[in-house]
Amino acid sequence: MKIKSKHYQTIWELNESVIQVIDQRHLPHQLVIENLKSSSDFEAAIRDMHVRGAPLIGATAAYGIYIACLEAFKSPDFDAYLSKAADRLKATRPTAVDLFNLIDRCLLQIGKKTDAKQKIKVALEEARSICQEIKDHCYNIGLHGVSIIEELYASKQEPINILTHCNAGWFATIDYGTATAPIYEAHKRGIPVHVWVDETRPRNQGARLTAYELGQEGIPHTIIADNTGGLLMQKQRVDLVIVGSDRTTRTGDVANKIGTYLKALAAYDNNVPFYAALPESSFDWSLRDGVQEIPIEERSSDEVKYMGGLDNEGKMNSVLICPPESPALNYGFDVTPSKYVTGIITERGVCAANESAILALYPEKISL
Numbered sequence: 001m002k003i004k005s006k007h008y009q010t011i012w013e014l015n016e017s018v019i020q021v022i023d024q025r026h027l028p029h030q031l032v033i034e035n036l037k038s039s040s041d042f043e044a045a046i047r048d049m050h051v052r053g054a055p056l057i058g059a060t061a062a063y064g065i066y067i068a069c070l071e072a073f074k075s076p077d078f079d080a081y082l083s084k085a086a087d088r089l090k091a092t093r094p095t096a097v098d099l100f101n102l103i104d105r106c107l108l109q110i111g112k113k114t115d116a117k118q119k120i121k122v123a124l125e126e127a128r129s130i131c132q133e134i135k136d137h138c139y140n141i142g143l144h145g146v147s148i149i150e151e152l153y154a155s156k157q158e159p160i161n162i163l164t165h166c167n168a169g170w171f172a173t174i175d176y177g178t179a180t181a182p183i184y185e186a187h188k189r190g191i192p193v194h195v196w197v198d199e200t201r202p203r204n205q206g207a208r209l210t211a212y213e214l215g216q217e218g219i220p221h222t223i224i225a226d227n228t229g230g231l232l233m234q235k236q237r238v239d240l241v242i243v244g245s246d247r248t249t250r251t252g253d254v255a256n257k258i259g260t261y262l263k264a265l266a267a268y269d270n271n272v273p274f275y276a277a278l279p280e281s282s283f284d285w286s287l288r289d290g291v292q293e294i295p296i297e298e299r300s301s302d303e304v305k306y307m308g309g310l311d312n313e314g315k316m317n318s319v320l321i322c323p324p325e326s327p328a329l330n331y332g333f334d335v336t337p338s339k340y341v342t343g344i345i346t347e348r349g350v351c352a353a354n355e356s357a358i359l360a361l362y363p364e365k366i367s368l
């Protein structure tokens, strides 16, 4: 995807001991590239949201495991060092299951080797193949999801208005995005689309990141305050909702950025199709009841009480927006039960949000 017409991914290798990422905290005002050189750099980058979005969190952790292997090589006990580093990486954020799925996948491959140099080699290969796979999966989500937009356009013959929440765009993945991939594909095919971008308080990933990447790709869009979607749906100004997911159960319950559930309820009440777009790495095959079982991240109340942005002098600044003594509560995610989800868009196809339809796409997961 493009920034000022230059092609970027969200993460790449500078060399075999330095991994570079876009530090997303500064966007859209500054493009800051960060070097990650130690496993603690990776922990901080994920925990403090320099990188964010479920697939990218998982890909970054995979490179973190590789860098931890380089560190483990210099330690007295390779396996013990790596296992502690993996636990620390897993402790950074609780909701996005890609973090756990992809770290475990790396550890499984590394565990097949006995020689330390071979372990390092396999760790690097696995991180590379995870990044490539996320990219391919997102591209294929676009190819499958575009048919939903094409169908709507065939009957409406007017620009299709799509509402999205948070950033499930290329900033949340390696490239293309999940929720945005069908939108980019539709745009490429000449279907007129317009995107309603929920600002997504408190960290404003919609206003800061989704609006920015849609703008860079030349896609018409409008930022709306988080509470606007319901009104727009009642006024038939939303044809389709597409969101991403941080963790989806095998039964089709979808955890995504806080506020997604309310959009799903409004969509349900107004007969607006509501889709979640996600790659395989965002499924949690061990869970059946998302509302009861998905761990919900709680972040600092300061994220609610302060807002950051560019001040009049062009400097990044943060301001207090409430009485300093008022407490605030900051849950990062909510769960939309499958009954409100019209369908799930995956790299293998689009399916209904229920266990048998999902497992028909992923038959190898039946026995898990």
Ligand code: MRU
Binding pocket: 052, 053, 054, 055, 165, 166, 167, 168, 169, 172, 173, 178, 179, 205, 243, 244, 245, 246, 256, 257, 258, 332
């Ligand atoms: O807290 P974040 O920014 O990591 O959360 C990301 C999201 O919730 C996105 O909406 C998303 O859909 C999951 S990543 C494609």
